[in-house]
Each structure stands twice: as structure tokens, then as C-alpha cells.
Amino acid sequence: MSQTTTTPGLPGERERAERGPVLRKGIGPSASGWFDPRGRAIGSWAFSVNRITGLGLVFYLYLHLGVLTLLLAGESNWNDFIELATNVVFLGLDVLLLFGILFHGLNGVRVALVGTGVVPDRQRALFWAFTVIGTLTLAYGAIHILGSR
Amino acid sequence: MAAVAPTRARPAKRRPVPGGKSVRAWWWTVITGAALLVLLLVHMVAHHFVVEEVGGLRTYEQVLEYIGNPLIFTIECFFLVTVTAHALMGLRSVLLDMGFGARARRRLDAGLWVLGIATVAYGFFLVGTLASRA
Numbered sequence: 001m002s003q004t005t006t007t008p009g010l011p012g013e014r015e016r017a018e019r020g021p022v023l024r025k026g027i028g029p030s031a032s033g034w035f036d037p038r039g040r041a042i043g044s045w046a047f048s049v050n051r052i053t054g055l056g057l058v059f060y061l062y063l064h065l066g067v068l069t070l071l072l073a074g075e076s077n078w079n080d081f082i083e084l085a086t087n088v089v090f091l092g093l094d095v096l097l098l099f100g101i102l103f104h105g106l107n108g109v110r111v112a113l114v115g116t117g118v119v120p121d122r123q124r125a126l127f128w129a130f131t132v133i134g135t136l137t138l139a140y141g142a143i144h145i146l147g148s149r
Numbered sequence: 150m151a152a153v154a155p156t157r158a159r160p161a162k163r164r165p166v167p168g169g170k171s172v173r174a175w176w177w178t179v180i181t182g183a184a185l186l187v188l189l190l191v192h193m194v195a196h197h198f199v200v201e202e203v204g205g206l207r208t209y210e211q212v213l214e215y216i217g218n219p220l221i222f223t224i225e226c227f228f229l230v231t232v233t234a235h236a237l238m239g240l241r242s243v244l245l246d247m248g249f250g251a252r253a254r255r256r257l258d259a260g261l262w263v264l265g266i267a268t269v270a271y272g273f274f275l276v277g278t279l280a281s282r283a
Binding site: 051054055057058061062065068069071072074075078079082085086101105108109112115116144145 | 175179182183185186189193197198206208209210212232233236237239240243268271272275278279
């Protein structure tokens, strides 16, 4: 008596065999839900802020490279830019930049520690510990930047 | 004779794994992110926290003197490659959450490679030109 090892009619078998696009939408909430406050845990907020700061830092990277092009144009152009960049509005934007770097960096460390399995079950504790470290560092940086005038 | 439990056909060894490339990209994002913790700290402190100028910005001469140091030049080049890779992989993960199809993903990857190579090439040109003036 012979028996086959496969039986037709397993649930979903036909659908699995069909060719088609892989519709995968990633692991996080969609961009439209980044600011939706309903049912959000602290890690989910951190995810949204991490993405916003990340996009801001990508924008800043290219802005920074663009501004550094002034160095190629010579000394007077660069020193004119320094005059502009050291007024209080620009220094305030530097503090905002420092916030973005600190949040993205420290949250990235938290995500990496949890995601790689080094510290898989302490994400909330890490969030608050890094919040304290980040706030103190931002305060020091802000005093240094704004106090340099 | 005992009934044999129904099983599916053995899957092919090389089958498309949804997310496989993204998993590798995630690991590279973590690795470059870890490197950036050091490189960005060096960059920030060296540029903005040890210079006694308004706003911590170097004058033209101070920039040339800084980038003319071979060790600093090497660190800055490494920083440029690392930060560009990290930034574009992060951008990729944000864009992929928009739910692109396979074809659009391939185009996105190709576009990000071109953008990344162009960014690094321009950065090398910039620091190389400045270092040559030092």
C-alpha cells in the first residue's frame, strides 16, 4: 500500500503557491499614525520621535555639506557665514539639533540593546535612564552653546 | 499501517525571504550607529566644544589647520562614509514602511546607492580640497 506524503487541500496552500508581489509594510506604525495618541505605549512614541529626528538629521547632513561648500569659496565667504551662524536664532537651532542627535543616538542605543537581545526586557527602564542622561547632556550643551555669545 | 501525517513539499533552498535584505540593513544600521557614537562625539567635541570662538565655530584658518592633520582627515573620511550609510539605510527603512512593491524597492535601493556614492564622493572632494590648502 502506497501513500503520498503530501495531501492536496491544506489551508492556504494554493494561495502560497501563487506568484505575486510581497506586500510587507514593515514593523512600525504607518507614517500617518506617528502622532495618533490612541493606545500608544512609550516605546511607540519613541519610535515616532526616532523617525522624525532621523529624517531631520538626514536633512541636516545635506544642509551641512551644502554649507561647508562655502569653505571652497574662500575665507571671506566662510567668515561671513560665521557672522550669520552665531546669532541667537542659529544658536537656538543648534540646541534643537543637539536635542535631535541626543534623542536619536540614545534611543538608537536602547533599540539596539533590546533588538539584539543584549537587554531584551528592560526597554522602559532604559528609556527613562537615557531620558535623564539626555536631558542633563542637553542642558550642558545648551548652556555651552548659548553661553558662548 | 500507521497513517502518515500530511506534510508540505520541501521548500527550495534558495527561496525569497521577505525582509531578509531589511534584516541585514537593520544590522548594518546598528553597526554604523555604534561607530557613530564614537565618531560623532569626536567630531562634535573637536569642532564645537574645544574651540574658544562664538558658537564654537572654527575660522577659515582653524578649519584648514584641523583638516590638514592626517589623523583627523582619516577620521573625518571614515565619519563621512559611516554617517552617509547610516542615514540612507534609515531613510530606506522609513520609505519601505510606505508599502512599496518589489520593483519599487529595487529602484529605491539603486537610487539610494547612487545618492550615497555621490554624497561620499562630494565629501571626499570637499575635505581633500581643504586639506590640500592647509
